[in-house]
Amino acid sequence: MSQSGEDHNEVANWPSNHPPGDWARFAKSDAAAGFEIGPDFKRFSQHDDAFNRAWWDEAIMSPAVRTFYEAQLNPKPRKAEGFGQWDYALINSAWSVARDYAARGRPDGRREGFVDAFQSFLPQSETKAELPSTEETTARIKQVAKFLGAGKVGITEYDERWVYTHSAEVNGSRDERPNELAGNFKSVIVLAHEMDYELVKSYPSATAAAATGREYSREAAIVSSLASFIRALGYEAVGSSNDSAITIPYAIKAGMGEYGRNQMVITEEFGPRVRFSKVFTELELVYDAPKKFGARQTCDVCTKCADACPPKALPHGPPQAVGPNRSNITGVTKWSADCEKCFTYWTKINVDCAICMRVCPYNKDYSKWKWRAMRRLLGTPLRGLMLWLDDRMGFGKRRKPLEWWRRSMTE
Ligand code: B12
Ligand code: SF4
Ligand code: SF4
Secondary structure, three states: OOOOOOOHHHOOOOOOOOOHHHHHHHHHHHHHHOOOEEEEEEOOOHHHOHHHHHHHOOOOOOHHHHHHHHHHHOOOOOOOOOOOHHHHHHHHHHHHHHHHHHHOOOOOOOOEOOOEOEOOOOOOOOOOOOOOOHHHHHHHHHHHHHHHOOOEEEEEEOOHHHEOOEEEOOOOOOOEEEOOOOOOOOEEEEEEEEOOHHHHOOOOOHHHHHHHHHHHHHHHHHHHHHHHHHHHOOOOEEEEOOOOEOOHHHHHHOOOOEEOOOOOEEEOOOEOOEEEEEEEEOOOOOOOOOOOOOHHHHHHHOOHHHHHOOOOOOOOOOOEOOOOOOOOOEEEOEOOOOHHHHHHHHHHHOOOOOHHHHOOOOOOOOOOHHHHHHHHHHOOOOHHHHHHHHHHOOOOOOOOHHHHHHHHHHO
C-alpha cells in the first residue's frame, strides 16, 4: 500500500501503467545513474506533495497556507528589506507569464505547468515529417531547444515510474484526479533554465523569489514551443513543467548533473541554481549518459545546505531508504527532505525559500575561470580545502536585497 492508503500500482486509470516486473528493464541505466530502487518501490501521487497536502492534511495545514499565494498577489508590503512594494512588484511581474499560462483557457480549474501538462494550440500535423538518422534528429531537436531559449538540453528514455499516479484538483479540495498525461512516449527531453546569480544571493526575500518566477515564465514559453515544434513535425509531444511527473530522476539520467543533499540536481554549468522542464515525445532519440563530476562525493562530506536550512528540513546523514513522511516517494534510497517543515517555513516568511541553493559551494558564476578551477578541485581529494576556502571567501552569505536594487545605479 502507498503512503496515501491506496495501492497506486493497482490503479488502472493511467495508460500503460506497467506492472512492477517490467521495471527491470531500467536496471542497467539505473546503475549507471546511481539510482538505488528497492522492491517496495511505489509510484507517487501529486496529491501527496507538500504543496497539495497543505490544503487537505491536518499534519501540515496552516491558516498561512490559504493566504500564501493570495498574499503574494495582493501583498501588504512590510518594512523588512526585500519585502516592500518594489520587491513584490518584481516577483509578481516575473511570475506573470507562468500564471497566465497556468490559467489560459481552463475555466475547469486545471492549472497548466503545475498540475496539468501544457496544452498545445498548434494541432499535431497529419503528415509525419521524414526524419534523418536518429543522431541527426536528436541534434536538430537540441538545436531548436537552445534556439528557443533552453540553457542546456539532455534526453533520456521515457520511464513511467516517475509519472504521478494522480494529479490534484485545484478547486479547493486538492482531491486526487487521474493524471491526464497520455501518449505513446519513448523519450523525455529535459531542458535546463538558469536562475539569476545575483538575485539568488538575496534569498529569502520577495526580490530573490523573482529569480524563480522568471524561470517558470520562461519554462512555460520554451517548453510549450518545443512541444509545438515536434507536433508540427507530426509526432506526439507534450510540454511539462512541475506537472505530470517527478523531474529530477529524468534530469539525472539525461546527463544534467548529480543529485545533491539539498534535493536538487547539481549541474556543472550552473550548480543547483537551475530549473527544469520536460517534453514527453514519441520520437526515438539518442539518450545522454548521466554526468558525474564529483558533486556526489562533495555532498558526502559537506552539510552546508542542511546546516543553513532554518527549519532543519534537510538530512545530515547518508541517503536513506525511507523518507521523513508521506510527501516522499516510497522505495528509493536517497537524501530526502522533510517538506512539511520546508513548506511551513515558506508560509511563515510568505515567500518561497532557496537558502539551500544559495549556500551550496556549487552556486558560482562559472563563466569565470577561477570558479571553474575551484569546481574542478571540489571534485578531487582537495575538496575539504575547497569547502573551507568557500567559507573563508564568504560565499553563500545572504546579500541584502537593497544591494540588488542599487546595482541599477552603478552598472
Ligand atoms: C513539490 C515540490 C516542492 C515542494 C515539496 C516537495 C515534496 N516532497 O513534497 C517544496 C516546497 C519542498 C519544494 C521546495 C523547493 N523546490 Co521544489 N519541486 C517540487 C516539485 C513540483 C515536485 C516534486 C515532487 O513530486 N516531490 C514529491 C516526492 C517525489 O518527493 P521526494 O521523494 O522527497 O523526492 C524529491 C527528491 O528526492 C527528488 N527525487 C524524487 N524521486 C527521485 C528518485 C531518484 C532516483 C533521485 C536521485 C531523486 C529523486 O525529487 C523530489 C523533489 O521534491 C518539483 C518539480 C517536479 N515535478 O519534479 C520541484 C523541484 C524539485 N523544485 C525545485 C526547486 C529549485 C525548489 C526550491 C529551491 C524552491 C525554489 N525557490 O526554487 C526548494 C528546495 C527545497 C528542498 N531542498 O527540497 C526544482 C529543482 C531544480 C534542481 N536544480 O534540481 C524542481 C525540479 C522544479 C523545477 N521547475 O525545476 N519543492
Ligand atoms: S551545500 Fe554541500 S551538501 Fe548541500 S548540496 Fe551543496 S555540496 Fe551538497
Ligand atoms: S528551501 Fe529553505 S526551508 Fe526548504 S529545505 Fe531549502 S533552506 Fe530549508
